[in-house]
Amino acid sequence: VQLHFILVRQKSMFCGVTLLHRTVPRFTKSMEFPDSMDISTRILTTNNATDEFLVEGDLLAPTNRNAMTCWSQSCLWKKGSNGMVTIPYVMSSQFSRGESQKIERAMKSFHSRTCIRFVPYSNQRDYISVENKGGCFSALGRQGGRQVLSLNKQGCIYHGIVQHEFNHALGFQHEQTRSDRDSYVRINWENIEPSMAYNFQKANTNNLNTPYDYSSIMHYGRTAFSIAYGKETITPIPNPNVQIGQRQGMSRWDITRINKLYALSGIKP
Numbered sequence: 399v400q401l402h403f404i405l406v407r408q409k410s411m412f413c414g415v416t417l418l419h420r421t422v423p424r425f426t427k428s429m430e431f432p433d434s435m436d437i438s439t440r441i442l443t444t445n446n447a448t449d450e451f452l453v454e455g456d457l458l459a460p461t462n463r464n465a466m467t468c469w470s471q472s473c474l475w476k477k478g479s480n481g482m483v484t485i486p487y488v489m490s491s492q493f494s495r496g497e498s499q500k501i502e503r504a505m506k507s508f509h510s511r512t513c514i515r516f517v518p519y520s521n522q523r524d525y526i527s528v529e530n531k532g533g534c535f536s537a538l539g540r541q542g543g544r545q546v547l548s549l550n551k552q553g554c555i556y557h558g559i560v561q562h563e564f565n566h567a568l569g570f571q572h573e574q575t576r577s578d579r580d581s582y583v584r585i586n587w588e589n590i591e592p593s594m595a596y597n598f599q600k601a602n603t604n605n606l607n608t609p610y611d612y613s614s615i616m617h618y619g620r621t622a623f624s625i626a627y628g629k630e631t632i633t634p635i636p637n638p639n640v641q642i643g644q645r646q647g648m649s650r651w652d653i654t655r656i657n658k659l660y661a662l663s664g665i666k667p
Contacts, residue, residue, distance in 0.1 A: 436619030436643030437558055441534045444553030448532030454572055454597045455622065456535040456563065458546075468569035468604075473539030474660065475524070475568065477513070483660050484515045485567075486525035493530060497555050501528060504560035507647065512656045514568065526567055534559050539569035558645035562615050565648070568656060573610070573617035574632055574642075575601040582610040583642075584633045594623035598631070606658045611651040612640045619643025 435443075442455050451459050468474065477483045487505070489498050508514040519525045524542055531548035547563055549555055554563075574583055577600055585598050611617065612634055619642055620630045634640035 435645075436621075437562060437615070437645040438618035438622040438643055440553065440556070440645065441559060441562070442622060444550055445533035445535065447550070448535070448548075450532065450535060450548075452533070452535055454575065455618075456533070457566060457571075458535055458537045460538065460541075468539035468571075473541075473569055475514075475540050477660060482513050482515050484517055486519040486522045487516050488519045488525060488527045490527070490529045493528075493551065493555075497551060500555050500557070501549060501560050504557045505564060507557075507561065508564070508656070511648075511653045513660055514656060516564075534563055536563040536566040538566055538571065540567075556645065558615055558647055561648050565616055565652065565656075569659065570616055570652075570655065571601055571603055573612075573614040575599070575603065576605060576610060577601065577603050578605065578610060582612070582635060584635050586629075586631050586633060589624055589626075589629040589631050591623050591625050597623055604659070606655050608651050608655055608658070611649055612642050613644055613649040614652050615644070615648045616652065617642050617644075 438455065445452060445456060453459055475483050475485050489501065493501065502516075505516045508516065516526075524540055525544060526547050527544050528547050528549060530551050531546065533548055533550050534554035536547045537545050545567070547567055549560060549563065554560070573579075574585075575598075576582075579585075579600060587595065587598070590598060618632060620632050621628065622631055622643075624631050632642065634642060
């Protein structure tokens with residue numbers, strides 16, 4: 399995997415902190431999956447092996463909240479006096495050195511463009527435990543104490559998937575569940591596996607005054623939870639040819655939303 403850098407010669411607002419002349423990564427084709435599989439197909443295929451009850455394919459059902467929402471300060475990570483949001487993590491010893499490096503490379507991609515900082519665990523109360531469990535999944539937002547983020551060695555250690563799951567841990571839901579999604583995508587209920595239809599319910603989302611983002615790393619592909627191969631469950635409108643389910647990395651709006659959410663939260667230690 400290669401990471402190229404470009405120099406941004408302008409002011410950047412990261413969660414309310416203005417930074418100058420930051421060097422930020424530009425993603426290259428070497429970061430893509432080795433095939434044409436969209437992000438939701440990759441995640442859902444891998445998650446077929448898990449015994450966990452997952453909502454929308456890769457979200458752990460909440461145990462301390464009665465809804466899949468992350469609006470309140472209780473589910474956001476705390477911001478320090480310097481404006482940065484420090485999130486401790488532990489990496490499972492089951493990962494090889496190369497696998498750990500790939501995961502941490504994706505985590506560090508947040509550092510150059512947002513106020514998020516993932517740091518090694520050092521006895522903090524709340525932290526993320528990155529583990530090799532039966533799929534790619536995470537809780538939504540900060541849960542309190544140790545919270546598992548699973549990246550199965552066989553199907554999850556891809557740049558875009560790691561970013562996707564950590565976005566869930568930051569509090570972000572899937573793009574296609576946005577409260578305003580019906581103006582941008584058509585859900586083809588007749589093509590959805592009946593037992594999976596609940597995964598397409600709209601959520602009461604905080605859209606942060608940002609536009610619907612077809613290119614979001616959080617947007618599932620066209621055939622998620624389909625009854626048959628090739629049957630579309632999600633179709634962009636009015637242009638059905640718009641790409642969804644990209645897997646290269648976070649979009650411009652993904653990055654903007656992280657900074658807006660944590661700048662607006664005003665959370666202090």
